[in-house]
Amino acid sequence: MDPVVPKRPCPSADPSSSFDASSSPSRVPSGPMAMDRVLEALLALPDPSVALELSLESLIDSRLLESDKDRLIEGAMEAGSALLEAARRSARRRASKHNFSSWPLASDLTIKVFSKLDTQSLCHAAATCSMFNKCATDPMCYANIDLTAEVPKVNNTVVSTMIQRAGKNLQSLKLGIRPSPASATELCRPLSYSTRNPMDTSGLSWSQKRPRQGRETSLLTRSCLLALSVDGGAAGTLLRSLHLYNIDKMDNSALCTALSACPYLLDLEVVGLHVELKRTLDAVSSNCHCIERLLFESSDTGRDDSLNSATCIDLVNGCPNIVSLALRGFKLHDHKVRILVKGSRHLKFVDFSTSYSITGTFLRNLSGGTNAHPLEVLILRDCLHLKEVEVSHLFSAMLVGDFKLLRYLDISNKDGLSAENDWNYRCYNPCTQLISLVLKQRPELCLLAKFPPEGSLIDIDLIADSEISSGTSSLMLYNLAFDSYLTNSSENSYSSDQGSGNEDVPDLNFPYDEDIFFDELEFL
Amino acid sequence: MARTIKFRSSDGEVFDVEEAVAMESQTMKHVIEDDCADGGITLYNVTSDILVKVIEYCKKHVDAAVGSFIKALGGVDKDLESWDGEFVNVDLAIQVDISNASNSLNIEGLLDLTTRVIADNIRGRSHKRSVRSSTLKMSSRPRMRNGFGRRTPGRS
Numbered sequence: 001m002d003p004v005v006p007k008r009p010c011p012s013a014d015p016s017s018s019f020d021a022s023s024s025p026s027r028v029p030s031g032p033m034a035m036d037r038v039l040e041a042l043l044a045l046p047d048p049s050v051a052l053e054l055s056l057e058s059l060i061d062s063r064l065l066e067s068d069k070d071r072l073i074e075g076a077m078e079a080g081s082a083l084l085e086a087a088r089r090s091a092r093r094r095a096s097k098h099n100f101s102s103w104p105l106a107s108d109l110t111i112k113v114f115s116k117l118d119t120q121s122l123c124h125a126a127a128t129c130s131m132f133n134k135c136a137t138d139p140m141c142y143a144n145i146d147l148t149a150e151v152p153k154v155n156n157t158v159v160s161t162m163i164q165r166a167g168k169n170l171q172s173l174k175l176g177i178r179p180s181p182a183s184a185t186e187l188c189r190p191l192s193y194s195t196r197n198p199m200d201t202s203g204l205s206w207s208q209k210r211p212r213q214g215r216e217t218s219l220l221t222r223s224c225l226l227a228l229s230v231d232g233g234a235a236g237t238l239l240r241s242l243h244l245y246n247i248d249k250m251d252n253s254a255l256c257t258a259l260s261a262c263p264y265l266l267d268l269e270v271v272g273l274h275v276e277l278k279r280t281l282d283a284v285s286s287n288c289h290c291i292e293r294l295l296f297e298s299s300d301t302g303r304d305d306s307l308n309s310a311t312c313i314d315l316v317n318g319c320p321n322i323v324s325l326a327l328r329g330f331k332l333h334d335h336k337v338r339i340l341v342k343g344s345r346h347l348k349f350v351d352f353s354t355s356y357s358i359t360g361t362f363l364r365n366l367s368g369g370t371n372a373h374p375l376e377v378l379i380l381r382d383c384l385h386l387k388e389v390e391v392s393h394l395f396s397a398m399l400v401g402d403f404k405l406l407r408y409l410d411i412s413n414k415d416g417l418s419a420e421n422d423w424n425y426r427c428y429n430p431c432t433q434l435i436s437l438v439l440k441q442r443p444e445l446c447l448l449a450k451f452p453p454e455g456s457l458i459d460i461d462l463i464a465d466s467e468i469s470s471g472t473s474s475l476m477l478y479n480l481a482f483d484s485y486l487t488n489s490s491e492n493s494y495s496s497d498q499g500s501g502n503e504d505v506p507d508l509n510f511p512y513d514e515d516i517f518f519d520e521l522e523f524l
Numbered sequence: 525m526a527r528t529i530k531f532r533s534s535d536g537e538v539f540d541v542e543e544a545v546a547m548e549s550q551t552m553k554h555v556i557e558d559d560c561a562d563g564g565i566t567l568y569n570v571t572s573d574i575l576v577k578v579i580e581y582c583k584k585h586v587d588a589a590v591g592s593f594i595k596a597l598g599g600v601d602k603d604l605e606s607w608d609g610e611f612v613n614v615d616l617a618i619q620v621d622i623s624n625a626s627n628s629l630n631i632e633g634l635l636d637l638t639t640r641v642i643a644d645n646i647r648g649r650s651h652k653r654s655v656r657s658s659t660l661k662m663s664s665r666p667r668m669r670n671g672f673g674r675r676t677p678g679r680s
Binding site: 104105106108109112113114116117118121125 | 617620621623624627635639640642643646647
């Protein structure tokens, strides 16, 4: 039986060719008009399943040969599935037509709307109907591909498909597992590894300061960035921004290969990958000469001390446009860091949080001559070996006019600052007078200097109010609102109040007998 | 001396719009610069209620740009932002119409604002929703294979 209804000719039917279905039950209907009538009769059945079954049974009974019976049954199955397929196709066609006519936005406007969606929602949209699919697979929507998630669900195929879809519009790519922002209670539950099944990690949050105890393994392998290198690196050449988070299986050579395919990269973030800092920086300095922003966070805090002076020199020479540099959780030495900070002419933003071995000596005599050092933001949070004496030097330098452009400084440390000779001795109340002087002179400066109360080992994130309690608490916070409209006179009065308040504080709050600390106060 | 230009909506209402305000629309800017605007401009695809909103937006943004130097300093005008937020706090149907109008009139800021709002509406949704008065039935399957879903036949 021929299940397909062919395109019918003009409806004026030749009456001689009309076929009466009831007269001869065993004759095959000929002509499309006849087929229409048969189908119409079939669809008009009030209770098709019962009627059809009875009819089929009686037909089968009327056949004498077994082979005829089998052929009838096969025919019925074919006809049934053919009708089902035809009906489904018609439904899709109708739905598409309905969608096209009822969707109120023009397709170019729809594409503009979709280009504002994040990648996940874009995939949802592409899955809804063929019209949305056409709009959602337009290259304009894939300029910024963000495939990060808290739970692993993206594999290499997805990455390469997205990159392909982006075509010439590719600008930025973000991949990997991004931990949820650290909550006030910084829990860190060890997780069992699972390569296949994504686990529910809701409620898990971990601090960026601590080494990760356990984490979800990403589904991405070391070849996930291969799509950037294919076709002579066509996709890589377009890429301006690349962010990679916690891709366990990524290794040095794969990352370096990917970087070599991105010569015009402006912004690179590498967080929690098991790669060596030196090798990555070497790859950056030899390939990405336009780079402006670098952020590296170690997967193993304090262990990676691969950075050497040669790499720093290469980086400074190979990448003259660096504006922002963040190296968190590595073992950094002052003379190496000094090369980086002094040698980069445009460096405005520096973040060496949770670095080991860095004492702060690199800050001495940084701005030389008439040119003010361009540094605007300096973050040295939780650097275990950061010395209090070096911080004093920094404040003194600022008081005589160095670091004119510095507007944000963070020296908070949950373990206090290191004393001069032995980093086992900690200062929890450093440079109080210097701080108040600096704040008076530089009211636009935003200074974060959070330290725990003396002797306490708990990491406290509380914000103290402006009245310092006369008790034993030596927690002080100077946190001005960091806003671009920072010439508010009310802000000035706040900071000078702080200043005047704190003149008294050192006498009240000194829990220490350490002579070394008293000596510091004579620095002015 | 502010020149005013007459705009006629598709349903025949006439609006007098200052030239500076009209120039917010790139399309109209070209028409005005080519000196074709003297007899008034008829917008065949924009109804009067939508045209009112569009003109309101353009006027607000022209006034804000003249009065403040905050934008010149690279800052963000928070008052204008909150005004924008209130402006799009309307029915989705009206938003869509404004979006269409801003697309054809090529008003960049308004287009950006409205598409962003519509995108916010679509984002995160995985069930049937209605747009305008007609129902666009979308059966979106959240279940995804390899990160992107299969095309599902829309049910009419």
